[in-house]
Amino acid sequence: MEQAKSIEYKGKVIDFPYEKPEEKDIPLEHLHQKMANPSTGRTKRIKDRLRYKHTAVGEFCEEGIRGGMERMRYYTEAYKASEGQPEVIRRALSVANILNKCTVLMQEDEFIVGYNAENPNFVPLYPELSHFTVMDYMQSKYSPQPVEEAQEIVDFWSKNSLLARGMGYYTQEELLRQFIFTTMEAPAFASGFNSIVPPYETVQEDGLLKRIELAEAHIKEAIEQLAAPYWVASERMPLFDKIDVWRSMIIIDKAVIAWARRYSRLCKILAENFEADPKRKEELLEMADINHRIPAEPCKGLKDGMQAKWYTYLMCHAIERYASGYAQKEDKLLWPLYKASVIDKTFQPMTHQQAVELFELERLKVSEHGAGKARLFREVFPGSNDLFILAVGGTNGDNSDGCNDCTDAILQAAINIRTPEPSIVFRWHPKGRLKTKRLVFECIRDGMGFPSIMHDVKGTNQLIYLSKFSKTGNGVTPEEAHDWANVLCMSPGHVGRRKSQKVRTEGAGTIYVAKTFEITLNNGFDWSYANIQSGPETGKLTDLKTFEDLWEAFRQQYLYAIDMVNRGKDLSRHLEIRFMQMPFVSSIDDGCMELGMDANELSEQPNPWTNSIGGIVTVNSLVAMKKLIYDDKKYTLEQLDEALHSNWVGFEEMHKDFLNAPKFGNDDEYADAIAKRYYEEICAGEMKKIFNYSGGPMMPVGQAVGTNVEMGSRTGPTPDGRFGGEAHDDGGISPYYGTDKKGPTAVLRSVAKINSEGQKANLLNQRLSQPQMRSKHGFNIWLAYMNTWFDLDIDHVQFNVVSTEEMKDAQREPEKHGDLIVRIAGYSARFVDINTYQQNTIISRTEQDFGAEDLEYLGVDL
Amino acid sequence: MSTCSKCKSFFAVPADADDYAEGKGDCVREEKDEKGKFWLSKPVMENGTCEFFKEKN
Numbered sequence: 001m002e003q004a005k006s007i008e009y010k011g012k013v014i015d016f017p018y019e020k021p022e023e024k025d026i027p028l029e030h031l032h033q034k035m036a037n038p039s040t041g042r043t044k045r046i047k048d049r050l051r052y053k054h055t056a057v058g059e060f061c062e063e064g065i066r067g068g069m070e071r072m073r074y075y076t077e078a079y080k081a082s083e084g085q086p087e088v089i090r091r092a093l094s095v096a097n098i099l100n101k102c103t104v105l106m107q108e109d110e111f112i113v114g115y116n117a118e119n120p121n122f123v124p125l126y127p128e129l130s131h132f133t134v135m136d137y138m139q140s141k142y143s144p145q146p147v148e149e150a151q152e153i154v155d156f157w158s159k160n161s162l163l164a165r166g167m168g169y170y171t172q173e174e175l176l177r178q179f180i181f182t183t184m185e186a187p188a189f190a191s192g193f194n195s196i197v198p199p200y201e202t203v204q205e206d207g208l209l210k211r212i213e214l215a216e217a218h219i220k221e222a223i224e225q226l227a228a229p230y231w232v233a234s235e236r237m238p239l240f241d242k243i244d245v246w247r248s249m250i251i252i253d254k255a256v257i258a259w260a261r262r263y264s265r266l267c268k269i270l271a272e273n274f275e276a277d278p279k280r281k282e283e284l285l286e287m288a289d290i291n292h293r294i295p296a297e298p299c300k301g302l303k304d305g306m307q308a309k310w311y312t313y314l315m316c317h318a319i320e321r322y323a324s325g326y327a328q329k330e331d332k333l334l335w336p337l338y339k340a341s342v343i344d345k346t347f348q349p350m351t352h353q354q355a356v357e358l359f360e361l362e363r364l365k366v367s368e369h370g371a372g373k374a375r376l377f378r379e380v381f382p383g384s385n386d387l388f389i390l391a392v393g394g395t396n397g398d399n400s401d402g403c404n405d406c407t408d409a410i411l412q413a414a415i416n417i418r419t420p421e422p423s424i425v426f427r428w429h430p431k432g433r434l435k436t437k438r439l440v441f442e443c444i445r446d447g448m449g450f451p452s453i454m455h456d457v458k459g460t461n462q463l464i465y466l467s468k469f470s471k472t473g474n475g476v477t478p479e480e481a482h483d484w485a486n487v488l489c490m491s492p493g494h495v496g497r498r499k500s501q502k503v504r505t506e507g508a509g510t511i512y513v514a515k516t517f518e519i520t521l522n523n524g525f526d527w528s529y530a531n532i533q534s535g536p537e538t539g540k541l542t543d544l545k546t547f548e549d550l551w552e553a554f555r556q557q558y559l560y561a562i563d564m565v566n567r568g569k570d571l572s573r574h575l576e577i578r579f580m581q582m583p584f585v586s587s588i589d590d591g592c593m594e595l596g597m598d599a600n601e602l603s604e605q606p607n608p609w610t611n612s613i614g615g616i617v618t619v620n621s622l623v624a625m626k627k628l629i630y631d632d633k634k635y636t637l638e639q640l641d642e643a644l645h646s647n648w649v650g651f652e653e654m655h656k657d658f659l660n661a662p663k664f665g666n667d668d669e670y671a672d673a674i675a676k677r678y679y680e681e682i683c684a685g686e687m688k689k690i691f692n693y694s695g696g697p698m699m700p701v702g703q704a705v706g707t708n709v710e711m712g713s714r715t716g717p718t719p720d721g722r723f724g725g726e727a728h729d730d731g732g733i734s735p736y737y738g739t740d741k742k743g744p745t746a747v748l749r750s751v752a753k754i755n756s757e758g759q760k761a762n763l764l765n766q767r768l769s770q771p772q773m774r775s776k777h778g779f780n781i782w783l784a785y786m787n788t789w790f791d792l793d794i795d796h797v798q799f800n801v802v803s804t805e806e807m808k809d810a811q812r813e814p815e816k817h818g819d820l821i822v823r824i825a826g827y828s829a830r831f832v833d834i835n836t837y838q839q840n841t842i843i844s845r846t847e848q849d850f851g852a853e854d855l856e857y858l859g860v861d862l
Numbered sequence: 863m864s865t866c867s868k869c870k871s872f873f874a875v876p877a878d879a880d881d882y883a884e885g886k887g888d889c890v891r892e893e894k895d896e897k898g899k900f901w902l903s904k905p906v907m908e909n910g911t912c913e914f915f916k917e918k919n
């Protein structure tokens with residue numbers, strides 16, 4: 001590989017020899033294929049045979065994946081049989097019936113056990129959320145079998161699913177505008193797609209037997225209260241519902257314990273009847289012991305902790321209902337158990353290296369997990385099986401450094417095993433120890449695309465700010481505010497025994513801003529894709545005589561979309577509270593346990609956000625229009641109207657001018673001022689006038705996930721020079737592909753002009769020069785960049801460090817590049833698993849070289 | 863009769879198990895595909911049967 005070009009800096013010539021000199025002999029296009037270094041033969045074997053359930057363009061990337069039948073069958077069977085019982089009890093009985101009757105299974109070499117379907121190649125389905133999703137599977141090669149049984153289940157849920165219950169609150173016109181999925185995401189009830197931050201802590205610290213005891217004690221107390229002299233209805237009537245909630249908790253927790261113990265029995269049966277290798281036999285017996293105790297009892301060692309976490313994950317994200325994400329502050333959560341096993345060696349004694357293997361095993365388990373998502377959600381996260389993002393680093397409640405040896409084990413495992421899942425967020429704080437930051441750098445330098453970095457102080461302060469809106473007056477304390485992870489890719493949310501986010505109808509839901517801007521130019525009509533009136537009539541383009549007219553029309557369209565999305569979210573929550581209770585989640589949340597409330601209903605810490613995607617295409621379009629039409633008057637609105645409706649064909653000179661108009665990300669005052677105005681006045685400004693169920697003011701999250709391509713294909717030509725169908729920007733605040741031409745620190749300066757306080761999170765994707773990052777100066781430069789980024793008060797950044805040569809080689813010979821990982825927008829994926837269109841957007845991102853001016857700005861000493 | 867109770871894959875649920883019921887067992891079968899071996903365990907009753915029946919040794 002060629003090293004980076006030398007530069008003159010502070011009167012010296014700076015060379016960039018590789019930090020590992022042997023790398024100069026590795027062909028550039030094969031670098032990443034040689035990097036994986038699983039720490040044991042076992043993790044290598046599992047990685048070699050992984051059953052990936054990644055998807056792209058709506059299809060599973062590997063053959064043989066199918067929708068499972070068992071979850072649907074047993075859920076529906078018990079739901080029908082429990083007619084007449086309180087709804088929360090029906091939910092508990094239905095989920096318990098799955099756990100009691102489902103197949104449990106294990107694969108070779110596994111240590112962490114637990115599946116969500118009856119076969120390692122199957123994904124579970126959720127007809128009670130959306131029967132449409134099941135119908136979609138039935139019409140594909142992934143159909144659950146037998147089809148007749150699946151049809152019967154769909155017929156039942158077509159009148160009872162969350163989807164069926166939600167439709168009646170909209171006009172046909174409104175339903176069409178949302179279901180067409182152009183300016184806004186379909187209402188939350190349409191797919192039942194959920195996000196959650198499970199209170200892993202209570203399972204780990206208490207165990208479920210203790211949770212059952214607590215619920216029993218609450219019931220006893222409530223029954224005594226009901227029988228006490230002098231009936232007061234207002235105090236006592238609520239107890240009836242609470243008793244039902246506590247009963248539902250007991251039903252489900254008992255079922256979870258019994259389910260885990262079936263895994264324990266399976267381990268024992270395999271050890272005694274199937275396994276010949278004495279070492280594995282011994283391990284299977286150890287696993288039998290763990291799964292008998294866990295999650296019933298508190299965890300005593302790191303192996304216990306990992307198993308308890310996985311069962312909790314499965315229940316909260318895959319079995320009770322589907323939810324995306326892997327939100328946890330893992331190094332804090334597992335630290336006491338890491339300490340017990342690795343440092344004090346009081347239980348399940350092991351070395352740091354053995355802990356690393358355990359984290360590799362976790363990554364492998366996550367990598368082959370499958371989610372029964374609707375087709376659209378299989379399209380918009382290309383290359384992923386689901387969104388898995390865990391957090392590490394940051395600060396503790398006493399403001400001390402949150403990094404510890406467990407953080408390092410988690411990062412080391414990621415470097416060793418090279419899987420895109422789970423992605424990691426590192427919370428950056430000046431106090432973070434250098435040793436850990438070096439590992440963060442190595443992950444990024446080696447092209448993993450993670451950890452993405454979040455500003456620790458900003459995240460903590462945001463939780464404190466939102467706690468002021470708590471409906472119960474019991475939001476996070478300043479100390480608790482330090483305990484946060486990203487709920488999905490980007491948005492901070494509290495983690496802990498209570499007060500965490502439980503539903504996506506609290507945070508998330510999306511509006512697509514570039515499309516919203518496109519229809520603004522057409523009086524609210526979508527001429528390029530859906531051919532319907534998608535928003536209010538806000539005036540023909542030719543009537544928008546001034547830039548302020550344009551701005552106001554866009555503001556109205558934006559407001560319409562965010563209002564619709566948030567109405568859909570709160571309607572869905574209204575339905576979730578009544579029909580989609582989560583007895584297991586409630587049982588492990590201290591607030592729900594104390595108050596006898598379902599997790600959908602109880603809101604202690606607001607965490608309101610709505611994704612606002614495609615802002616930079618919009619900003620660049622506004623900039624181009626202001627410059628070329630309203631200020632310089634080089635073109636008229638009529639000409640622009642005609643050019644856009646012709647997809648710029650026949651308007652080549654004009655297209656060139658619009659393409660060359662100033663673009664965000666170059667420290668250009670003209671462009672950046674409009675960006676600042678958009679993000680502060682419309683994006684954050686309009687959003688904060690909306691208040692959701694939790695009482696919090698809505699905040700925007702800028703991120704594309706993988707929708708930049710999917711939604712780009714539904715968006716016609718835009719005045720920034722985009723052709724119809726081309727990708728959107730990759731989310732948040734990232735400059736458009738290839739348009740940030742003034743170097744990496746110019747990007748930082750542009751981004752820093754926007755007040756990040758109003759944004760819940762805003763994604764910044766940067767692609768850094770691979771030869772510079774792999775040089776002996778790589779870490780120094782990156783560290784200075786990160787410290788500057790922190791001082792500039794930017795809330796987020798994530799990186800690709802992959803060469804164009806290697807990506808192009810992988811397009812030619814994908815079979816040789818299984819370990820090439822790239823950052824999409826909020827998560828990472830194997831390059832070979834994503835569609836060519838998405839691959840090309842990553843190749844077209846500017847590869848930022850640090851020049852002398854950048855180094856000067858960063859104050860690097862070389 | 864080729865019932866579960868006589869099958870090689872049948873393992874009676876111990877009396878002290880949470881999910882114990884008279885005649886209930888775990889049906890544990892090994893399967894293999896191109897990605898390797900895996901084992902499935904399903905709750906069954908001793909008087910059931912299926913196409914995978916194999917006499918106990």
Ligand code: SF4
Nearest residue numbers: 866869889912914915
């Ligand atoms: S279900 Fe079939 S394989 Fe299982 S124990 Fe019964 S007869 Fe044997």
